[in-house]
Amino acid sequence: MKYNAYKNLSYPQVGDEVLKFWKEQQIFEASVSLREGSPGFTFFEGPPSANGAPGIHHVMARTIKDIFCRYKTLQGFQVKRKGGWDTHGLPVELQVEKELGITKEDIGKTISVAEYNERCKQTVMKFTDQWNDLTEKMGYWVDLDDPYITYKSDYIESLWSLLKKLYDKGLLYKGYTIQPYSPAAGTGLSSHELNMPGTYQDVKDTTIVAMFKVKEAASQAIFSDYAQEDIRILAWTTTPWTLPANTALTVGAGINYVLVKTFNPYTHSPVSVVLAKDLVGKYFSEKGKDADFDNYQASDKKVLPWTILSEFKGKQMEGIRYEQLMPYVIPDKGPTGKEAFQVILGDFVTTEDGTGIVHTSPTFGADDFRVAQANGIPAIMVRDESGKEVPIVDRQGRFVKEIGPYAGRFVKPEYYSAEDQADPAFKPTDVLIAIQLKEEGKAFRVEKYEHPYPHCWRTDKPVLYYPLDSWFIKTTAMKDRLVELNKSINWKPESTGSGRFGNWLENLVDWNLSRSRYWGTPLPIWRNDHGDELCIGSIEELKHHLEETIVSEHLTREQALHNSEYLAKLQSGEFDLHRPYVDTICLVSKNGHLMFREPDLIDVWFDSGAMPYAQWHYPFENQEIFNESYPADFISEGVDQTRGWFFTLHAISVMLFDSVAFKNVVSTGLVLDKAGNKMSKRLGNAVDPFETIGQYGPDATRWYMITNAEPWDNLKFNIEGIGEVQRKFFGTLFNTYNFFALYANLDGYVFDETKSVSMAKRTELDRWILSKLNTLIDQVTAQYEDYNPTKAGRLIQDFVTDQLSNWYIRLNRRRFWNPSQEQGAGLTDDKVAAYETLQHCLVTVSQLMSPIAPFFGEWLYKNLTDGLRETAKANNSPFRFESVHLTLFSEIKRDEIDQDLEKSMELAQSISSLVHSIRKGNKLKVRQPLSKILIPVLNADTQRQIEQVKSIILTEVNVKDVEFVKDDSGVIKKKIKPNFKTLGPKFGPKMKEVAAAISALKEEDIKSLEKHGNIELIGQSGMLEIALSDVEIVAEDVPGWLVASADGLTVALDITVTDALRKEGIARDFVNRVQNLRKDSGFDVVDKIKINLQDSDALLSEAIMDNSAYIQQEVQAQELNIVADLNGEATEIEMDEFLLKLKIEVIA
């Protein structure tokens, strides 16, 4: 066989060729089917949305996924990877609206819901081709032939069954949340709509600092001394209309508050108020501090006298009761029996503005709602005509009838008509409330305040924060279990799990499932105002209930017609579970009341979080597959999914199956541009993945992304980095392979799996690189197992570039190119050992790298083993597999690991480096042989380790001999350094003194210390006993020699150049020139030559003749003659001070 040797290599072409091979041979399919019956490793694919083109960050995310699936396959697991597509949701709707040039307003008017949704369905898969193309080109192995698609009926049916399970467990309920709501438009606004430009406008609102009268002050520890005072808590609001809904006051636990004795600025009655200490200056002037209270009535009423009575923390105020400020509606007790009108603690309170005490109305503020709910504080609600609980402001933005003088008034002036507002007598409701409170002595300050406030983009009128109906999953009920099970998940990085995700779970609120939109999974709940409610959990159930309606007499003709039409569709299998079709279904309750579907859609995150079940149409089908592949062993997505997919997977899984959904998760960082900015199409700094892969090929792209930064760190993507990886790593590896192939072919070497050269017959270098290789396998395995591909990749790269190429190959070149034994005599054991070692290293590297660089790994594996395939199949040996991705991970041969040898080689590397640096400093080129180096050794072990690799050092640095200088020789000069690590615990504060004393030690002191193992020093504080282990003694100098040292290792070099050495150096130079000439003349590596050199210099000729045997062998010259004159036929070459005139010719 021949190994393929290459002139040069196109990495994109490697990608294309390997891809073609994978496709033709169905290698991906084989990698799964081959492992049938093996233990499974389950991976869940987080479904991307195909309504946009894929970006370079998708290459990153998918490379991570791919790496561990491939790695686990190598480890013998069966890894099925079902692809999926996320298809529902707002982004799709927005894109369709943009394409059609419509807004949500138009839906149902200029376009029917059916048409609209049809359009969404088409749009969402618009970029599927691009995605599939990228998936293939980047080498992401995932099954795209049978992906799950979230809009499919089977998928939705699974979702319904999960929802029904939640419903049956009482974990699905209808409640409300505070959302931006536009009374003028009669609709809630999404956060997307609220983020549109122009939404926030500066408005001047009437603001009130209201005074809440403390009840039973005497029984409060902080107020008991001042119980005779009229104590009132101050709270500021920019929305006075919410004051009738106040049920609590929120303070910050750690904030300092004060009780200030003063007067009511409007009624001038004495009063004591509570506010944050930091804000006292905002309400009281220095002038009034501790001023004359008695003469206040007579004095200028503009300056309030005041004095601080006491100070306390917010925490101490918790639970204080106060009188209702505007008692129009008396609230019920809270769910836990707690009463309204008390002080509670909240983390959002600041002393930036206001009074440091927040007026809290649970129905009209999101924070308010949250903090009230957390503290069990009830909200003020009234019942409408149908008996339903509603807030005290109706959906048009008017106070309800219960609110005394304000009944029927709009809460915001902008809601009145222009004429109404123009009336000179018109006063906004906020102003009327302010007047009333002033009169009642309940206002401390009223003023206009300008601030930004959100407005409805459609009507341009202010929005209200308003309670809107929503369906919730009661995640809070399972909080403890969610937290507990999370602790069993292996998060990479750990901090995302315990920090970001853990905190999120700790502060869990119920999952708001409702979305008021069109393109999504419909909520399968039918209900009416009579208290009837039905949750549908399957197509069968829906059929059953539809059938019931057909025979009932409660439907109108039209309703009955719709129902029977839909039923017929269900029966034929040609049905659509989306809006508007399901909306027309009208069911009948047991009591004979009609029930209509709740119009909401569910949060798309439920779609994706339910993929473990819905991808298999569980529980309706594939129960067995589901049971085997749940929970997932591994998932990976961006860290931005923490509260998205990671949470929804976890929540559904814990709530319904009391299990984690995934055992290991890698949350990946962002891909930024090279300057660290977020990539965006708008900024034009987005990187096109197709272009990148087209230019550099998939492997360098993947390798760069993986090895440059750990997956969870943000990656600053610099295209030049890919080029660097390509040159440095892939280039070196390619050269190494090519080197192997070149000489293996020349020698006709073929790897034989059935027999190998015994370790005893291998050189130090062979054994060393094999030891390194096994250590590498060990370390790389550990990193892959720890889900750290970055460290795995860096280890492989270091091995290839530093150890294999730059040391093993470089030092072994001669073994490979030395002519083999005479023709026909076969290869020497030494050569076989060299080839075998190198082949083994390369093929192992091809496998170790294959998860990260699947194409190049494959290319390398195939080049090394294709010719051995048939034999291997016959022998059932490891190379029987067509693809590296089908092989089993290399076993670590522990007995080949020789740490002592690895240490020796490290010494060889650093000694060589030191000698090189001395040569360099003295301008002694490596081709000039030198006689010896001197290495001081303080212990026998080091000497033995160096001797083990002595010949390697000598060859590498071109020196004849190495001599060891022992401690007792007396020529070594030693240096002593304190070992702080051991001295620290012993001497602590005396360290400086000790360190100085040690540094001052003399040669004989060091000797004494070495001899006795300890020494007593006299410091300022008396005797200090120092043990040998407390110091580090290194040989630093050999007087009279040229030395270099590093890391406690010192090398001295004899730079005397004798005549013989000089001649040898000339001979070496000569060889070098001849080799160049051979090459320039285009001779073949195996050509034998004849050399004629013109005799022009005595020293030169002498040097050549003295070393003729060496020269002839090196340059493969069968003749080497020195002739008097070459008659002008010579080639002239400069060589230091000589001018060579020589002629070389091939001998036939």
Place this chain on the structure above:
RNA sequence: GGGCUUGUAGCUCAGGUGGUUAGAGCGCUACACUGAUAAUGUAGAGGUCCGUGGUUCGAGUCCACGCAGGCCCA
């Protein structure tokens, strides 16, 4: 505003449990090598370890407070 996260050479990154003289690769400069050659070797220059305090005999490392970037949430 809150949670999490990052900050070390021009660039990209390493730097268990604190140990005094902070490393690598790329890039740059110089030299060498020239049968792996669009390679390779050696050396050099290059640092306020984001800042300020603190703990400690000793802080890139631990603590506190800031600054800057990022993500998520409000």
